[in-house]
Amino acid sequence: MDSGRRDALKAGGSVSLLTLLAAAGWLKPGEAGAQGAWNKAAFEAKSIPDAYKAFGGAPAQAKEIAFVATPDIAENGAVVPIGVTSSLPKTEQIAILVEKNPNVLAASFDIPAGTEATVTTRVKMGQSSNVYALVKADGKYYVAQKEVKVTLGGCGG
Amino acid sequence: MADPMRIRAAVDAGGVTEVKVLMSHEMETGQRRDAAGALVPAWFIQNVTATHAGKTVLSAQWGPAIAKNPFLSFRFKGAQKGDKVQVTWVDNRGDKRTDEATIA
Numbered sequence: 001m002d003s004g005r006r007d008a009l010k011a012g013g014s015v016s017l018l019t020l021l022a023a024a025g026w027l028k029p030g031e032a033g034a035q036g037a038w039n040k041a042a043f044e045a046k047s048i049p050d051a052y053k054a055f056g057g058a059p060a061q062a063k064e065i066a067f068v069a070t071p072d073i074a075e076n077g078a079v080v081p082i083g084v085t086s087s088l089p090k091t092e093q094i095a096i097l098v099e100k101n102p103n104v105l106a107a108s109f110d111i112p113a114g115t116e117a118t119v120t121t122r123v124k125m126g127q128s129s130n131v132y133a134l135v136k137a138d139g140k141y142y143v144a145q146k147e148v149k150v151t152l153g154g155c156g157g
Numbered sequence: 158m159a160d161p162m163r164i165r166a167a168v169d170a171g172g173v174t175e176v177k178v179l180m181s182h183e184m185e186t187g188q189r190r191d192a193a194g195a196l197v198p199a200w201f202i203q204n205v206t207a208t209h210a211g212k213t214v215l216s217a218q219w220g221p222a223i224a225k226n227p228f229l230s231f232r233f234k235g236a237q238k239g240d241k242v243q244v245t246w247v248d249n250r251g252d253k254r255t256d257e258a259t260i261a
Contacts, residue, residue, distance in 0.1 A: 038203050043220045079224045102188055106222035115214050115233040122224040
């Protein structure tokens, strides 16, 4: 009885501010349910390996994944264009991860049949970092990465 | 209610439709502090869905790391000139917005 409580306290001690905020209700479970799927565990991952775990498995490196419209050096970290294209057959999901952001996962796209495996968006980057493109194709995960240097950070505002 | 999205969609000779969407949203990260030192609560788009003729052509889950006033582009097959493409977003406060564009 007591040990259970202690474990809960220990777990509580290690959670980050963001998780506390989540617990405090900025992300109400009811709301999330009404909005369809949102992979909370993956979006709260603090490191690339944690994010892989939340998606379900370590990916293999793949040459078939390429970055498009992604700069080597981004002048403004608040708006960094990231484009990912995959030529892997049966690509069903593309996720964009930024290694040194507080939460590494930026976006995850589901690609239905008939939609090309190419998405472009813009992300915020706190500092220079590797950007990972995680692709799920035919049930397996693949990854490619690219370093993007940021001259002006985008997370402090 | 949030401002409307700007959506452009055009089909090329190969039958591939390119859709570009510019949304109007603050995309507050939840990491930033205001002048008084209090955390500004996170406020960001969580789900984006694009449909054509009742079929989902792209769905996305976003975190707060997407840039303010998010941009998104993607390409899909099967649409013709004059068809409509609809885009819906839902944010973590439960606000939502749907806009539609005609494919050129």
